[in-house]
Amino acid sequence: MKQETEDQSQLDIIKQEATNYYQMAKEYRRERYMKDEQEVK
Amino acid sequence: MSKTWLKKWKEYTNYMYIKKNIQYSFYYSQYNKIAYSVKLEAFPGPIDNSSILVPLNEFLNDEDANNPENQVIRHDIDQRQEIKIVNKQIWEFFKDKYGGGPEIRKPSIEEKQRYSNVPKKIIELFYRKV
Numbered sequence: 415m416k417q418e419t420e421d422q423s424q425l426d427i428i429k430q431e432a433t434n435y436y437q438m439a440k441e442y443r444r445e446r447y448m449k450d451e452q453e454v455k
Numbered sequence: 456m457s458k459t460w461l462k463k464w465k466e467y468t469n470y471m472y473i474k475k476n477i478q479y480s481f482y483y484s485q486y487n488k489i490a491y492s493v494k495l496e497a498f499p500g501p502i503d504n505s506s507i508l509v510p511l512n513e514f515l516n517d518e519d520a521n522n523p524e525n526q527v528i529r530h531d532i533d534q535r536q537e538i539k540i541v542n543k544q545i546w547e548f549f550k551d552k553y554g555g556g557p558e559i560r561k562p563s564i565e566e567k568q569r570y571s572n573v574p575k576k577i578i579e580l581f582y583r584k585v
Contacts, residue, residue, distance in 0.1 A: 425491065425492075425493060428467075428468050428493050429468075429473065429491055429493075431468060431552070432468040432469070432470050432473040433473055433477070434548070435468075435470070435545070435548065436470075436473055436474055436477055438544055438545050438548060439541075439545065442541065442542050442544075442545060445542075445576075446540075446576050447575075
């Protein structure tokens with residue numbers, strides 16, 4: 415049970431890390447290419 | 456930074472899942488039904504940017520790897536496949552967690568555009584001494 419909790423916690427951290435990168439990369443593309451937020455995926 | 460390293464990180468974190476889930480969750484709900492998983496065995500390790508730089512022993516320099524003038528991007532690599540341009544925020548995001556390097560800094564200029572008031576940012580990857 416404890417191991418499962420630790421695994422889930424690690425999974426959440428990695429997921430958050432990837433989500434944070436997605437947001438930063440999106441913001442950087444918007445800044446670099448000067449597009450509207452709606453255009454940037 | 457090295458795109459090869461970034462690809463490994465994306466594989467490790469299952470980045471495509473995250474990307475698709477954020478982009479399409481409102482339209483394609485099946486993405487929410489698939490459980491998120493990661494490939495722990497694909498842990499990328501420290502960032503290695505050396506593969507996109509000309510080694511310091513191959514040209515005349517002051518042997519300071521952190522000097523931007525000594526960070527010469529190799530001409531024989533496929534830029535689209537091997538180089539990812541990121542800002543300082545993204546670089547530090549990865550550097551703080553995974554370490555490695557060297558940090559490659561390149562100058563940028565802002566070019567006025569004909570049909571827009573917002574200048575376009577141009578990054579000079581290849582340093583030229585004139």
